[in-house]
Structure formats: structure tokens, C-alpha cells
Amino acid sequence: MSENWVLTETEAVELLALLISSARIQLDEPAHYAPLRLLTATERLSALMLERASDKSKAFLQDNIERIPEMHMAMSDVETYTDGLDHLCREVAACLLRHSSSEGASA
Amino acid sequence: MSEQVLNNIRTRRVVREMTDEAVAREDVESILEAARWAPTGGNLRPIRYVVVEDPQTRRLIRLVAPGMFQKAPVLILICINWAIIEQHRMTLSDRTSLVDVGCAAQTMMLAAHALGLASGPVTSFSKEAIKVILNLPGSYSPEMFICIGHKAEGARRGMRAWKKITWRDLTHWERFEDK
Numbered sequence: 082m083s084e085n086w087v088l089t090e091t092e093a094v095e096l097l098a099l100l101i102s103s104a105r106i107q108l109d110e111p112a113h114y115a116p117l118r119l120l121t122a123t124e125r126l127s128a129l130m131l132e133r134a135s136d137k138s139k140a141f142l143q144d145n146i147e148r149i150p151e152m153h154m155a156m157s158d159v160e161t162y163t164d165g166l167d168h169l170c171r172e173v174a175a176c177l178l179r180h181s182s183s184e185g186a187s188a
Numbered sequence: 189m190s191e192q193v194l195n196n197i198r199t200r201r202v203v204r205e206m207t208d209e210a211v212a213r214e215d216v217e218s219i220l221e222a223a224r225w226a227p228t229g230g231n232l233r234p235i236r237y238v239v240v241e242d243p244q245t246r247r248l249i250r251l252v253a254p255g256m257f258q259k260a261p262v263l264i265l266i267c268i269n270w271a272i273i274e275q276h277r278m279t280l281s282d283r284t285s286l287v288d289v290g291c292a293a294q295t296m297m298l299a300a301h302a303l304g305l306a307s308g309p310v311t312s313f314s315k316e317a318i319k320v321i322l323n324l325p326g327s328y329s330p331e332m333f334i335c336i337g338h339k340a341e342g343a344r345r346g347m348r349a350w351k352k353i354t355w356r357d358l359t360h361w362e363r364f365e366d367k
């Protein structure tokens with residue numbers, strides 16, 4: 082297996098705890114909190130992955146850790162929030178391409 | 189003195205980035221003592237506090253508390269002890285105890301601010317998961333965490349307001365006109 086393992090089993094369970102708790106609390110919270118919870122999980126997953134990640138993802142993960150808390154506080158500014166999410170979508174797509182092209186090269 | 193009190197109320201802000209620096213036990217105790225003086229419906233005092241300083245327990249709590257952005261050295265969990273409410277034959281749907289939670293929360297946050305400490309309330313957590321992690325007695329329901337610590341340098345400002353408001357926007361004087 083040429084791929085990196087980036088999470089331990091305990092870390093994966095920690096992420097599951099966060100996702101499941103997020104699903105539950107969302108039932109009692111305003112709809113616009115849903116993206117906030119997904120982004121919090123994204124930020125925590127990025128932090129867990131960072132240590133063992135390859136150069137193909139490192140900068141992207143680091144950017145998430147720095148940018149996402151900033152975005153949370155701008156939640157009430159819909160335009161800034163949307164721009165921030167669009168930026169992350171572009172960055173994750175570029176990260177996907179880096180991974181898929183090296184996969185193709187090694188196949 | 190009254191200006192100092194009002195200023196303490198005006199300048200308290202929720203802090204979501206804290207340092208690892210420990211909080212002195214006597215400060216934690218002062219905050220809990222302040223809460224003891226918060227008003228409570230029927231003078232029943234159904235509120236109980238659970239203080240968590242153990243790093244591993246705090247870590248587990250954060251994993252089931254998606255709304256807990258800060259890594260605070262001290263967590264004070266405000267619980268309602270429903271056994272007390274039942275003892276007084278109040279209905280379990282009674283909302284007074286939730287108001288008690290709010291009174292205690294603000295009292296603790298103002299006390300922390302007066303002591304030069306940072307604080308932040310958190311209700312976005314799974315109650316069921318917290319009951320398991322803290323092994324809470326069956327009659328306790330966990331309602332709100334108050335995170336206490338020291339503000340991190342360069343901590344971001346809080347959530348931006350949806351709309352600028354003043355107290356006047358929130359207040360109506362006297363009876364509403366007939367439609």
C-alpha cells in the first residue's frame with residue numbers, strides 16, 4: 082500500500098464522536114449552524130491529519146486550520162461566508178487533483 | 189463603584205481562544221461562590237455545578253461538544269438536578285430552572301471577567317454523551333458549560349453581529365397599541 086495512513090483508530094473514533102454529536106445538536110439549532118458544524122469537523126480532521134499527511138495535502142490542511150475559525154465568526158456575513166466556502170471548494174478540488182494524478186502515475 | 193460594575197457588564201465578551209495557563213483554584217472557587225448568589229426561582233436552588241480540570245476528560249468533552257471552540261483549562265458544567273424539582277412537586281416541564289441556569293451562567297461569566305479571566309458559554313453539545321463521559325447521577329441534566337481560562341494573545345473577535353443593535357431596538361415602553 083503506497084498510500085499514507087493519516088489517522089489512528091482512536092483519532093477516527095474521535096472524529097465519529099464529533100460528527101454524531103453534531104448531527105444530534107443540529108436538531109435543536111438553527112439551520113445556518115449546519116455548515117458551521119461540518120466546517121468544525123473539517124478543521125479538526127485537518128488538524129488530526131496534518132502530522133502524517135504528505136506534501137500533496139499539507140498546505141491545504143494548514144490553510145483549513147487557520148481559515149475555518151476565521152470563517153465561523155463571519156457567519157452572519159453571507160457574502161464573506163459563501164466566498165470562504167467557495168475558496169475551500171476550489172482548494173479541495175485542487176488537492177483532489179494532486180492526489181488523483183499521482184495515483185495515476187503510480188498505477 | 190456602580191460605574192465599575194456597569195463597565196464589567198459592558199466589556200465582558202465571549203472568548204473562544206484561550207491559553208493553556210492554569211486557573212488558580214481560589215479564582216475557580218470565587219466564581220462558584222458568586223454563582224451561589226445568583227437568583228433562583230422559588231429559592232429552590234436546583235442547580236448543581238460539575239467542575240472539570242482533568243485534561244483527558246476535557247478532551248473527551250470537546251469531542252462531543254461541537255460548539256466548544258475554546259480549549260479551556262477549566263470547565264464548569266451547569267446541571268439541573270431534577271430530583272430537587274420533583275421534591276417540591278413542581279412539574280418537570282417547568283421552565284424556571286432553565287432561567288436559573290441563565291442567571292448562574294451570567295453571574296459566573298461576570299465574576300470571571302472581574303477576576304481578569306476569560307469565559308465562554310457552550311450549549312452546543314450532546315447531553316446524552318456528556319452524561320456518559322461524566323457519569324452524571326440520573327437526576328442531573330447537563331445544560332451549559334462555562335469555559336474559564338486566560339484569553340489567548342491575538343484571539344479573534346466574537347461572532348459578528350447579524351445587525352447592529354442598541355438597547356432601544358430591544359425595548360418597548362408601556363402597553364402596545366391596539367391594532
Ligand SMILES: Cc1cc2nc3c(=O)[nH]c(=O)nc-3n(C[C@H](O)[C@H](O)[C@H](O)COP(=O)(O)O)c2cc1C
Pocket residue numbers: 200201202203204255256257308309310311312313346347
Ligand atoms: C444560551 C446560550 C448558548 C450559547 N451557546 C454557545 C455555544 O455553544 N458556543 C459558543 O461558542 N457560544 C455560545 N454562546 C455565546 C453567544 O454566541 C454569544 O454570547 C453571542 O455571540 C454574543 O457575544 P458576546 O457575549 O461576546 O457579546 C451561547 C450564549 C448563550 C446565551
